[in-house]
Amino acid sequence: MPENVITLKNDWPDGFDFRTDKTCQEVFKPFIEDQLKKLAAYDAQRPANITYIFHEHAIRVGDMLKKTCLHMGLGQTVAENMNWSGQPHDIGKMEQSTSVWDKKERVDETHPVYALRRIHPDLGVQIVETELAGISHPFKDLMLDIMKYHHERMDGTGPHKIPGERLSAPVRLAAIVEAYDGSTIPRGHEKETGRDISPPGALTRMRAKGPAVFDMDLFEPFAEMILTEYKKTLEFDKPEP
Numbered sequence: 419m420p421e422n423v424i425t426l427k428n429d430w431p432d433g434f435d436f437r438t439d440k441t442c443q444e445v446f447k448p449f450i451e452d453q454l455k456k457l458a459a460y461d462a463q464r465p466a467n468i469t470y471i472f473h474e475h476a477i478r479v480g481d482m483l484k485k486t487c488l489h490m491g492l493g494q495t496v497a498e499n500m501n502w503s504g505q506p507h508d509i510g511k512m513e514q515s516t517s518v519w520d521k522k523e524r525v526d527e528t529h530p531v532y533a534l535r536r537i538h539p540d541l542g543v544q545i546v547e548t549e550l551a552g553i554s555h556p557f558k559d560l561m562l563d564i565m566k567y568h569h570e571r572m573d574g575t576g577p578h579k580i581p582g583e584r585l586s587a588p589v590r591l592a593a594i595v596e597a598y599d600g601s602t603i604p605r606g607h608e609k610e611t612g613r614d615i616s617p618p619g620a621l622t623r624m625r626a627k628g629p630a631v632f633d634m635d636l637f638e639p640f641a642e643m644i645l646t647e648y649k650k651t652l653e654f655d656k657p658e659p
């Protein structure tokens with residue numbers, strides 16, 4: 419596991435191809451599919467009215483990572499490697515009681531569950547280290563890198579206090595994609611608070627947070643990809659003339 423990875427700007431994973439690599443297909447793919455099944459079972463134990471469904475978030479994050487990589491011209495291999503490595507980023511959430519996640523009230527730094535929520539990246543890493551012990555592969559390093567650091571912030575005030583220049587490009591992109599997905603999920607108080615969860619609304623709120631939180635060199639191509647997709651859905655929804 420790379421501790422406090424110091425990486426170059428262009429460290430996109432292109433040294434193997436998840437779709438054809440034997441270890442990826444025989445070890446990592448079944449592992450990820452099994453973990454997502456377990457995450458779905460965990461979601462099923464949560465209250466019926468929840469809107470932030472973790473196993474669905476996992477798939478969307480993988481898909482948006484893939485689409486952003488393709489939009490940036492990084493190619494199919496990097497795009498698929500990112501799709502698969504991003505999907506299991508939140509599996510550590512299952513190690514905690516469901517009551518940690520589903521609160522009626524807003525959870526900020528002063529809330530008793532705040533600190534508990536912040537350890538899910540490390541709990542996920544423990545699952546991987548236990549279940550895939552003895553396996554050494556660049557995909558495992560990539561998956562662990564994203565899992566461990568997906569809540570870091572560029573200014574180094576995230577859970578592990580790792581500043582942006584020491585986070586890999588895959589991690590910096592995953593942090594954007596995963597935060598975006600959370601920003602588009604209804605929390606039930608949109609009417610009262612005016613929180614805009616449309617794609618343009620979520621992107622505007624993220625852009626306002628800016629470079630202290632996100633790598634804006636990656637944010638802008640991501641935003642472009644999202645808005646292109648969004649416009650397609652608007653065209654699709656238009657009534658026939």
Ligand SMILES: [Fe+2]
Binds near residue numbers: 507539
């Ligand atoms: Fe997370």
Ligand SMILES: [Fe+2]
Binds near residue numbers: 507508596
């Ligand atoms: Fe997440």
